[in-house]
Amino acid sequence: KRRVFMDAFDKINQQLKNYFSKLTGGGFAFLQLENPDEPFQGGIDMIVQFPNKPSIVVSGASGGERSVAAVAFIFALKDFTPSSFYILDEVDAHLDAFHVSKLADVLLEEAGKIQFIVITLKPEMVNKAQKVYGVYERNGVSSVISAKFLEATS
Amino acid sequence: KRRVFMDAFDKINQQLKNYFSKLTGGGFAFLQLENPDEPFQGGIDMIVQFPNKPSIVVSGASGGERSVAAVAFIFALKDFTPSSFYILDEVDAHLDAFHVSKLADVLLEEAGKIQFIVITLKPEMVNKAQKVYGVYERNGVSSVISAKFLEATS
Amino acid sequence: PYIKKIELKGFKSFGPQTVKVVLDKGFTAITGPNGSGKTNIMDACLFALGELSTRRMRAENAAKLIFHGSEKAGLEKAKMAKVVIQFDNSDGAMPVDTTTVTVSREVYRNGQSVYRLNGRRISRVHILEILSMAAISSTSQNIIPQGTITRLTDINPMERRKIIEDLI
Amino acid sequence: PYIKKIELKGFKSFGPQTVKVVLDKGFTAITGPNGSGKTNIMDACLFALGELSTRRMRAENAAKLIFHGSEKAGLEKAKMAKVVIQFDNSDGAMPVDTTTVTVSREVYRNGQSVYRLNGRRISRVHILEILSMAAISSTSQNIIPQGTITRLTDINPMERRKIIEDLI
Ligand SMILES: Nc1ncnc2c1ncn2[C@@H]1O[C@H](COP(=O)(O)OP(=O)(O)OP(=O)(O)O)[C@@H](O)[C@H]1O
Numbered sequence: 001k002r003r004v005f006m007d008a009f010d011k012i013n014q015q016l017k018n019y020f021s022k023l024t025g026g027g028f029a030f031l032q033l034e035n036p037d038e039p040f041q042g043g044i045d046m047i048v049q050f051p052n053k054p055s056i057v058v059s060g061a062s063g064g065e066r067s068v069a070a071v072a073f074i075f076a077l078k079d080f081t082p083s084s085f086y087i088l089d090e091v092d093a094h095l096d097a098f099h100v101s102k103l104a105d106v107l108l109e110e111a112g113k114i115q116f117i118v119i120t121l122k123p124e125m126v127n128k129a130q131k132v133y134g135v136y137e138r139n140g141v142s143s144v145i146s147a148k149f150l151e152a153t154s
Numbered sequence: 155k156r157r158v159f160m161d162a163f164d165k166i167n168q169q170l171k172n173y174f175s176k177l178t179g180g181g182f183a184f185l186q187l188e189n190p191d192e193p194f195q196g197g198i199d200m201i202v203q204f205p206n207k208p209s210i211v212v213s214g215a216s217g218g219e220r221s222v223a224a225v226a227f228i229f230a231l232k233d234f235t236p237s238s239f240y241i242l243d244e245v246d247a248h249l250d251a252f253h254v255s256k257l258a259d260v261l262l263e264e265a266g267k268i269q270f271i272v273i274t275l276k277p278e279m280v281n282k283a284q285k286v287y288g289v290y291e292r293n294g295v296s297s298v299i300s301a302k303f304l305e306a307t308s
Numbered sequence: 309p310y311i312k313k314i315e316l317k318g319f320k321s322f323g324p325q326t327v328k329v330v331l332d333k334g335f336t337a338i339t340g341p342n343g344s345g346k347t348n349i350m351d352a353c354l355f356a357l358g359e360l361s362t363r364r365m366r367a368e369n370a371a372k373l374i375f376h377g378s379e380k381a382g383l384e385k386a387k388m389a390k391v392v393i394q395f396d397n398s399d400g401a402m403p404v405d406t407t408t409v410t411v412s413r414e415v416y417r418n419g420q421s422v423y424r425l426n427g428r429r430i431s432r433v434h435i436l437e438i439l440s441m442a443a444i445s446s447t448s449q450n451i452i453p454q455g456t457i458t459r460l461t462d463i464n465p466m467e468r469r470k471i472i473e474d475l476i
Numbered sequence: 477p478y479i480k481k482i483e484l485k486g487f488k489s490f491g492p493q494t495v496k497v498v499l500d501k502g503f504t505a506i507t508g509p510n511g512s513g514k515t516n517i518m519d520a521c522l523f524a525l526g527e528l529s530t531r532r533m534r535a536e537n538a539a540k541l542i543f544h545g546s547e548k549a550g551l552e553k554a555k556m557a558k559v560v561i562q563f564d565n566s567d568g569a570m571p572v573d574t575t576t577v578t579v580s581r582e583v584y585r586n587g588q589s590v591y592r593l594n595g596r597r598i599s600r601v602h603i604l605e606i607l608s609m610a611a612i613s614s615t616s617q618n619i620i621p622q623g624t625i626t627r628l629t630d631i632n633p634m635e636r637r638k639i640i641e642d643l644i
């Protein structure tokens with residue numbers, strides 16, 4: 001059990017570094033076991049370093065910075081139990097324009113292999129999508145309209 | 155104690171209706187005591203009706219719709235214990251563009267009497283403000299810049 | 309397998325006219341005003357994948373998943389809700405011999421559900437077995453509900469460890 | 477009374493150079509990237525109004541409220557943090573005989589705080605008394621922290637009743 005856990009921990013930690021760097025344009029993040037000898041006795045901290053800032057424990061970062069770290073964590077978990085499609089519902093609500101468009105870049109990069117269906121209110125996300133659906137409601141009845149179709153090879 | 159509570163309940167309920175209608179462009183919301191005879195034995199539900207939709211208990215509405223109701227509730231409470239200045243930190247995070255600009259209109263309407271300092275990432279909110287400060291960080295040090303100054307009489 | 313199409317009929321805010329969401333591989337954005345029905349589409353996917361907890365689909369009970377009608381639009385309450393998901397199975401991950409696999413579920417006001425695979429009725433257990441061969445389920449990590457990120461920003465180290473432990 | 481100016485020096489991400497935020501009556505928006513220091517300005521107001529809980533200002537202890545320096549910018553750790561709030565008191569709500577009332581607080585690395593009213597040292601208890609005459613305090617309903625609305629969207633009826641009960 002311990003070996004399986006540590007194997008998972010290492011893989012997820014590796015992917016966290018990868019995604020956090022992409023989402024922040026060069027930042028660095030890693031997971032730290034509170035009790036490396038007895039991993040099940042302690043928790044797992046996350047240390048984050050945003051570009052040009054000192055590294056801190058994630059709980060000391062701002063609301064949006066913690067959101068960025070949470071998104072990177074979710075993506076790191078994704079690679080551990082891969083799936084061929086993902087549905088994300090407003091994961092970008094607390095992100096500023098810079099981080100939203102970085103997230104969109106990550107999705108575009110992986111869009112060749114994986115399907116992403118992303119529910120969002122952010123224009124930076126909608127603008128980078130390969131296909132866009134608008135959902136609207138008339139008198140309590142919902143409907144959809146296909147708004148855009150970019151060449152998937154873009 | 156009961157009379158004081160019921161008095162507060164009525165006042166807050168009245169204001170909830172007022173603010174919810176303004177924030178939604180014509181919707182209707184009210185508070186309902188679960189146990190009207192013994193108010194302290196039950197809770198208080200909120201019933202909301204968005205324009206052209208049936209009225210429902212607020213817990214059945216969408217994430218953004220519940221945010222709108224929560225903002226209306228906060229504003230209703232504000233009138234019960236009035237203050238001359240308010241600091242609001244990203245209260246608009248889950249609101250769509252329509253509701254953000256309705257909220258900005260409410261702030262503008264009361265800006266003659268009350269000072270509002272609103273931290274936001276939403277352009278619709280920034281665009282309607284009478285004064286705007288941009289906060290930025292360079293190498294881990296924060297600073298501010300005054301970005302815009304509309305005539306307060308607008 | 310990825311999702312080629314989602315069809316909704318009488319499911320939550322979707323009315324009696326079938327609404328079709330045609331999808332590609334790649335990155336699709338779904339946008340729209342508050343309360344327009346975006347998260348209901350995600351709920352529809354959970355529903356079609358056999359989700360039993362109506363609370364996870366933000367409904368008090370099964371009947372609340374069915375379109376409750378609209379006076380303004382002159383529409384009656386629907387008798388049932390139906391969601392169809394069409395998967396692309398060209399990688400053969402699902403043990404079904406067609407390159408397009410259609411999964412559907414209907415629910416009636418008495419709470420009864422009817423599942424179908426490529427149009428033919430099938431038991432829930434059987435369809436879950438087929439989907440799980442392709443690592444698809446309503447509880448898998450690939451569906452991230454609204455509010456998950458906000459909740460994740462406040463977790464403590466023990467909770468973070470538990471998330472990883474649960475994955476193994 | 478409303479806020480005419482907020483001055484920050486060595487408070488959290490604000491460095492040794494005093495930063496001034498000049499305000500009017502009316503509606504001011506504060507915007508900027510994630511992590512730029514927006515919520516730190518709100519924390520600064522709580523701090524100057526005498527807030528004792530460093531957790532409410534998202535700091536583990538008083539020393540964490542003081543600028544921790546920046547290698548990149550070649551700046552040392554600050555010795556203390558200082559926040560000044562200048563109120564417009566032309567309505568006379570604060571029992572102070574000036575139309576502008578300046579409230580300030582400094583905190584040192586040993587956790588000691590120094591409060592001043594119009595530049596003169598004053599005890600915390602005394603300044604809280606003066607502020608409360610104008611219904612101003614770090615716990616009053618007029619400061620809504622980040623995440624409040626998200627938490628409020630999930631409350632149940634009992635919690636909603638308790639919110640109103642606590643106001644009376
Ligand atoms: N004592 C300190 N010295 C220097 N920097 C600090 C100190 N305390 C906190 N910080 C930094 O301040 C930043 C947080 O700022 P703040 O929470 O105000 O951001 P924000 O503008 O509100 O962002 P968001 O849009 O994400 O909510 C963090 O990056 C944090 O590392």
Ligand SMILES: Nc1ncnc2c1ncn2[C@@H]1O[C@H](COP(=O)(O)OP(=O)(O)OP(=O)(O)O)[C@@H](O)[C@H]1O
Nearest residue numbers: 216218320321342343344345346347348374375376
């Ligand atoms: N059985 C039903 N019949 C009709 N309408 C329903 C039913 N169940 C829920 N609704 C309505 O569906 C709407 C919610 O839709 P949904 O949660 O998908 O919105 P959304 O687009 O995700 O919005 P947001 O941006 O606020 O998250 C609500 O207005 C709700 O009243």
Ligand SMILES: [Mg+2]
Nearest residue numbers: 217346347454
């Ligand atoms: Mg939604």
Ligand SMILES: [Mg+2]
Nearest residue numbers: 062063515622
């Ligand atoms: Mg903030």
